[in-house]
Amino acid sequence: MKFIKYFSLMKLSTKNRKKNTFIHLFLAPTMLLKCDPTDTEAGIRLLEDLTTNANQVQQQVLKEILIQNANTEYLNTFLDGHASEKLFKKNVPVVNYEDIVTYIERIANGDRSDIISAQPIIELITSSGTSGGQPKMMPSTAQELDRKSFFYNILVPVMNTYVEGLDQGKAMFLLFIKPEINTPAGLVARPVLTSYHKSSHFRDRPFNKFNVYTSPDETILCSDSRQSMYCQLLCGLVQRSEVLRVGAIFASAFLRAIKFLEDHWRQLCLNIRTGQLTDWITDPSCKNAVSLILSKPMPDLADLIERECIGISWEGIIRKLWPRTKYVEVIVTGSMAQYISTLEFYSGGLPLVSTMYASSECYFGINLKPLCKPCDVSYTLLPNMAYFEFITVIEDHDEKMQEKVHCNGKSEQKNGINEEEWIKSKIVDLVNVKVGHYYELVVTTYTGLYRYRVGDILMVTGFHNNAPQFRFVQRRNVVLSIDTDKTSEEDLLKAVTEAKLIIESLGLLLTEYTSYADTTSIPGHYVLFWELKKRENTEQLPELDLIVMEQCCYRVEESLDSVYRRCRRKDKSIGPLEIRVVKHGTFDALMDFCLSQGSSVNQYKTPRCISSQEAARVLDSRVVARFFSKKVPSWEPFRIEANKLMSDMHRAV
Structure with a gap:
């Protein structure tokens, strides 16, 4: 089948353009669409076509991936050479990196057979390695660079529409x-x-x-x-x-x-x-x-x-x-949200624009309203980039969300069925997600990842035509835990944001933070490392008031979820939260350490929780002051149970 480039559609009459564009999307093998960034009208029209026909595009993407790769060693195990969507959803497991790492290692070691992809793997893409340990390696093909080029080009018409x-x-x-x-x-x-x-x-x-x-x-x-x-x-x-x-x-x-x-x-x-x-x-x-x-x-x-x-x-x-x-273009969603106030300080009120959502595994989606406030950023997933599925996650940050989001990839029983069967029962396609619900992203790519758990938790905020829009919530495997508590990255960010209000009123800025669960003491406790500076242009460490910093510790604890507060107040299984203030440049030293361990300067994100003893020593060697919470956070079991009851009633309705 001859490949028809998208820009040929520019020559179509306005009357027949939409119909012919739709036909084009399904005539083009491998969905390698083209976008001329200098033609804003055509770029927006293409976005409208993709999002309007999201379901059809997704079906075509999966069909092409299966036809191309059904006979690879990995897929053939489950499909027996049949490019069947039904068999794919029934037999192909939902996997973590640990489930496929042996295949990746074979490729890295020189096995040139069709292990996971019928197309040659030309390179391996390494992850940042700051969220879950050592960097992972993702397969990549020559055509994937064409998709990335399309992705970058399609961003231009969107920005030109607003600026x-x-x-x-x-x-x-x-x-x-x-x-x-x-x-x-x-x-x-x-x-x-x-x-x-x-x-x-x-x-x-x-x-x-x-x-x-x-x-x-x-x-x-x-x-x-x-x-x-x-x-x-x-x-x-x-x-x-x-x-x-x-x-x-x-x-x-x-x-x-x-x-x-x-x-x-x-x-x-x-x-x-x-x-x-x-x-x-x-x-x-x-x-x-x-x-x-x-x-x-x-x-x-x-x-x-x-x-x-x-x-x-x-x-x-x-x-x-x-x-x-006219604006500052940086990603300020997810763990990057804690930088918003500092960016606003330096930028003087310029819009902070988060244009895209992407990872080492795949490029996912773009922000169709780039000038919105950072807290309102949603990404529209482009249905031609990969095949997207979603594991339903119950919205309940007390206990149930953490109960449903598994980080270790091990099988366990869920009402008599193992985890794999439970996950498959909770999977929905791209166009079938529901507004307000939380999901874990699963991708099947052209490069050899099949039903791969990216590890991101997303919330559906709405739809653009028939394509859902998502707010990034958190990484599923970034938590603090001492006892039965499980504090997510999002929960920690919210708590730190509340505490920042105290010091910001005194003219101080929290420029960086991270945390770890200190279990060397009994009971264990949360430790936060804070790097502070004055609003004035100086590196001199500000004078810190004991009472104010103790209030910050308490505000963090009071802002954490009910399980943490129960462990602190009723069970006494968690000790008082500690804030360790570090000297100027400490988080630069932490970044240098992470880079020396294999992280990328482009992809580096300050880890919000650290488990490496070496990284902890980098931080501890630069501590200049320590403060503990002097008050125990409140815990009201009746209020918690009432909220749980209302939540259960809402789901039943």
């Missing part, structure tokens, strides 16, 4: 790579963003008005993250008058860049004043690329930047240094 004039300037996006490693068989293993940025799809992209960056490719592709950061910031400052948008992939990476700027702005100003790059930038490609931008002394620009940076406070520094900026 005018983005073609009149440049983007200061701080992008980084991590040096790849080679498996025993010679396959490259690297993070997903490194894969894309080092591919021809990125290097040979057409330099049109929508992808002009202040950072030369050579600075992005520099393997030394410190030199890369310095050069990208320098280029962004020199071209400040042309910058219309700034950002990075994650909020944490962008704030790390702001901290880097705080530490190096004097040296950057000296480079701009003299027109000479600093001596410690030794990467030849970086030096040559930056020299074309830093082509002459610019003392007036250096004076301007110096006046802004030398001020008492860096509040609104992004607007001051890049005055034409």
Whole structure:
């Protein structure tokens, strides 16, 4: 069957366009759609087609995956060579990484047979390794880069719909790579963003008005993250008058860049004043690329930047240094939400835009309302990217949600059936999810993952046409636990956010935090590591009032769920919560440690719970003050039981 490119639809008459677009979607093998980012109208039309026909597109995606891969070793075990959706849903198990790691290891070690994919595996994509332990390796094919290119291109029409004039300037996006490693068989293993940025799809992209960056490719592709950061910031400052948008992939990476700027702005100003790059930038490609931008002394620009940076406070520094900026593009959902207040402080009220939802396994969906408030961000899953299924999760953060969300992948009994059968009974397709319900995401990809549990818990917030929209809630395997309590990442974020209100009223900022369950004492207790700073531009540790910090400890505990509060008050199986304040730069040191263990600078997210003893020692060695909760949180069993009764009644109705 001949492949029909999407842009051929531009030639269709308006009268027949919708009908023919629909036909096109199902004529194109492998669903490799094309999107011209310069044609906003066509891009939005394609999104409308995909979301309107979400169910049909999903059926086509699964059909193509099964036809292509039914005879692979893995699928043949369950399908006996039949590309049957019915057999797929009946026989193919829902799996965790531990269930398929032996297949991945065979590929890494050189087995070239069709183990999980009929298409050649050209590389292995490594996960960040900060949420659940060591980095995982995900298979990838050449066609997957085409899907990623489509994904990035389709974001442009959406932004152009909401923000005018983005073609009149440049983007200061701080992008980084991590040096790849080679498996025993010679396959490259690297993070997903490194894969894309080092591919021809990125290097040979057409330099049109929508992808002009202040950072030369050579600075992005520099393997030394410190030199890369310095050069990208320098280029962004020199071209400040042309910058219309700034950002990075994650909020944490962008704030790390702001901290880097705080530490190096004097040296950057000296480079701009003299027109000479600093001596410690030794990467030849970086030096040559930056020299074309830093082509002459610019003392007036250096004076301007110096006046802004030398001020008492860096509040609104992004607007001051890049005055034409329309928004900050960073992911601020999930664990990144705790950075919102700090980003707002530095950005001076600029919109914080989370454009996409993606992972090492697959690219999932986009935000169709990019200028919404961070708390309102929902992602519309694009039905052509993979086949999506969802494990229903009961909405009850006291005990039942944790009861239903399994993190260890082991079989256990559920009313007489094992976990696998129970999970299959709870699975629904993309278009059959319900608004307000919680689900765990399961994907089947073109690259060899089948009914794979990504580990993300999502809540359905609505629909765009027939495609559901999801709010990211949490990772299912990130929890604190001492006794019967199970505190999720989302619960911890909410509690810390409540406690932050106390210190923010005193002019302090919580710039980073993490936690761990300290079981060395009896009873064990929760420990939070906090890095604080004054709102003024200073690295001096603020003076901390004992009573205020004890109130913060208590506010965290009071904001945690009923199980935790019961264990603290009634069972006395959990001790008082502790906050350990660490000195400035501690979380940079934690990141450096994680990077040394194999994490990627692009994908790194500060872990909200740590289990590594080495990581704990990095933090403990920098503790300057410790505070404990002096009050026991409240617990009202009657209120809890009443809420449970109302919840049960609601579900029964």
